[in-house]
Amino acid sequence: MEKYHMYVSIAQQRVHHHPDDSIWDYKVTVPEQYVPIFHALFRQTSELEFRNFLRAHLPYIPYHYDKDNDEIDKRTKMVYALIHEFTDNESKVFIEQLPYFR
Numbered sequence: 551m552e553k554y555h556m557y558v559s560i561a562q563q564r565v566h567h568h569p570d571d572s573i574w575d576y577k578v579t580v581p582e583q584y585v586p587i588f589h590a591l592f593r594q595t596s597e598l599e600f601r602n603f604l605r606a607h608l609p610y611i612p613y614h615y616d617k618d619n620d621e622i623d624k625r626t627k628m629v630y631a632l633i634h635e636f637t638d639n640e641s642k643v644f645i646e647q648l649p650y651f652r
């Protein structure tokens with residue numbers, strides 16, 4: 551099973567395949583079948599954030615009742631869990647300190 555080195559940017563919601571492509575937060579080494587999972591989670595988060603943008607223009611829907619926010623949080627937790635699984639020990643320790651990971 552072939553493994554890929556990827557460079558994940560949480561803020562940009564992007565996966566880079568070369569370290570010099572852009573700024574990245576975490577280096578991961580993943581089996582081939584995990585590559586599309588990262589892309590799918592970031593794509594889904596982007597779609598949910600766009601729906602949130604549209605919802606923000608409807609003042610009668612309170613922000614804290616918006617289920618899309620919960621879905622964004624779920625996907626962010628999934629991304630951090632995947633990174634934690636496939637990154638180095640220093641990054642694992644940092645991720646374990648994040649509120650999303652507790």
